[in-house]
Amino acid sequence: MSLHAFKESLKPCSTTQQPPSSNSFLLDSHFPTQIPRIPPKSSLSQQIRRLQDSPLSISPPPRPQRDAKCNNDEEEDEGNLVVKKANLGPPKLTPFQFDHTGPFQPLLLSSHGEIPVTQVPSSINCRLLEHQRVGVKFLYGLYKNNHGGILGDDMGLGKTIQTIAFLAAIFGKDGESMLSGNWENKRDPVLIICPTSVIHNWESEFSKWSNFSVSIYHGTNRDLIYDKLQADGVEILITSFDTFRIHGSSLLDIKWNVVIADEAHRLKNEKSKLYKACLEIKTPRRYGLTGTVMQNKIMELFNIFDWVAPGSLGSREHFRDFYDEPLKHGQRSSAPDRFVKIADERKQHLVAVLRKYMLRRTKEETIGHLMMGKEDNIVFCAMSDVQKRVYTRMLQLPEIQCLINKDMDCSCGSPLKQVECCKRIVPDGIIWAYLHKDNPDGCDSCPFCLVLPCLVKLQQISNHLELIKPNPKDDPDKQNKDAEFAAAVFGPDIDLVGGNTQNESFMGLSDVKHCGKMRALEKLLFSWISHGDKVLLFSYSVRMLDILEKFLIRKGYCFSRLDGSTPTNLRQSLVDDFNKSPSKQKRHVVVFRFLAAGSLEELVYTRQVYKQQLSNIAVSGNMEKRYFEGVQDCKEFQGELFGICNLFRDLSDKLFTSEIIEMHEVHKTEKQGSINLSEETCSLVSESETRLCTQPVRAATSNPELEDLGIVYAHRNEDVVNFGPGTQEKIDTGISSGDSLSMPNISSIPQRKKPDCVPKKQKVTLIDERKRTQYRYIAQFMGMGELAFSKWLLSATPLEREKVLLDYKKKKKILNG
Incomplete structure (x- = not known):
């Protein structure tokens, strides 16, 4: 989906407004007059139009008195920045009321004539x-x-x-x-x-x-x-x-x-x-x-x-073979048609079984008419140049290289893998040395004990570079370790970011030039406040709230802060003050979830989409678009999502999420005579029951307006994941007295042998030898063996595969010319 199409298709949906979290800012514009406005039809495009109509000097409005509660105790947990914006305007709907929604009479539950009578009291x-x-x-x-x-x-x-x-x-x-x-x-x-x-x-x-x-x-x-x-x-x-x-x-x-x-x-x-x-x-x-x-x-x-x-649902083994494996493999982007058909049959059967024991309703289905709308937008913000450089240096650290290369042959000549031999521990690594300061021989989990600490550091870099500097609240030993780590990843940029210790400068901390998310927030926030909107800023990180607080003070915005250190007896009053306008809790809410483009956050988000889709398929029987090649808990099909190598993959020069989503549109044209790499060159792909499409991908449309905001790509979450009603909504949820909880009857759907549900490598007898030869030539062109090239092919993005094919054809043309 192009950005232009995305901008044109944004429209409000009806879900509920969420209360502020424990780590949030509540901003009120306090403008003397408000222009009544209806909920926006196109959120992101509206922000762009506002910015075009507003001077971008971003001179702050008159600075009113602020109310801030500073945090001194809460444990730090780094996370993404989420912005919720409640648009002002006359409410369209009546308030939500629970009291006296029905007649004052009992609700009969038992059958007529049944003794004793069972009923809900009036x-x-x-x-x-x-x-x-x-x-x-x-x-x-x-x-x-x-x-x-x-x-x-x-x-x-x-x-x-x-x-x-x-x-x-x-x-x-x-x-x-x-x-x-x-x-x-x-x-x-x-x-x-x-x-x-x-x-x-x-x-x-x-x-x-x-x-x-x-x-x-x-x-x-x-x-x-x-x-x-x-x-x-x-x-x-x-x-x-x-x-x-x-x-x-x-x-x-x-x-x-x-x-x-x-x-x-x-x-x-x-x-x-x-x-x-x-x-x-x-x-x-x-x-x-x-x-x-x-x-x-x-x-x-x-x-x-x-x-x-x-x-x-039968035995655990039965459920795994009959439902779990077929549903996961049928959702692969390149799954053969028979896999997709089997998955659809099993999905419908599973929902039919679940309906006897589960009643599932959404707010949209039940009380949607009582609520104002809520939009959930995912915004991929470009990291600053220095953020990208620091992120890349982090990926080059010995700890991460050890994890990435864990399955390679050990350089000592042993037949063992590196993780089983010489590279199980990383004595020259800053993070590893700190974790094992009392155990220089390593622990039983080495090197996998490094995964979580490394992910935390990457997430901190994605949010703000100050977060990887030492926290004065930590013990001196940890502060020394964090200072050493910060110096290593800052490298030649250490003076640019104010050194490897916490920045005490108010102007330095409130500056947005080295943080991609804050650059986007600065311009959007100016637009929202100048138009009289109320804004809630959420972050899982207390230290990030400290930085945001200094930024808001510098801009002169009125705000209140609510986090873990806020006394319980004051929390409700803060919320009430924020909601003191006559249209209290009757506003259309627009959510902007800021992610750092090209970072670990993109991969985490796509995994969330994958899990949401599987849940919708298994629980509600929804139809979901098949974006991903990866299959959860399947080493053979880790694709672009799963495995340690994907977690620590450098995505800084890619439009990872947009490529995957737009690739789905390319798949729709496959059956119209398109030629792809698997048809031309990849016989091994046929052996593994995989058809990897390498059609030219339409990258996210270049848009100067978005670039000015520091936004690489954006979409609405409901355009990616199907949040509509599923099959279960159309099925009676009652259970008749004759129903039993015995083993589900699966005879109505032909059972297939496991190889039909779980793809396995098998010898294909009818193989075009020309394709096999062509595949071998491309592998040699890449400087790889056939097996190594096949592994690369399964994990590469569509644009990477297309680039290899084009480069190979160019070289072949030159040699033959």
């Missing part, structure tokens, strides 16, 4: 939204058939409220359950396991919505609560994941009516102590509440479902 039902009533019915449908399941609604749709309403119905609260004869309305207790941070929220919600006997199994009073539980004095027991993992063994002899795991994605790892402890709970019904049932891998989906509904 006092609760009258306050439920329609989608919440559907959720309560879903939970009860599972309950009456002794099934477990997952309520997978988006955050903010009231999973807690739906759960309490469901429990109030099955416990017959408020005297509204019509009991017959001497039927005893006695129930075993309910166990709720949740993060520590929401324990008291659960307790508070129970007190607001019903009259349960609620106890908290947490802290020093655990023994007293256990005695009360044994004496049948507890209906609802709430505990945290950590408490249950450590002290939950005493609760395993209790027979629970229902067990509920809030934020059930915490149970994604089957090898964790928490997961194993939760498997020991005695109950016929386990329920999970989560808006992200799958975060990283499809196998996480199996782990959660195998806890709430054991056996619902």
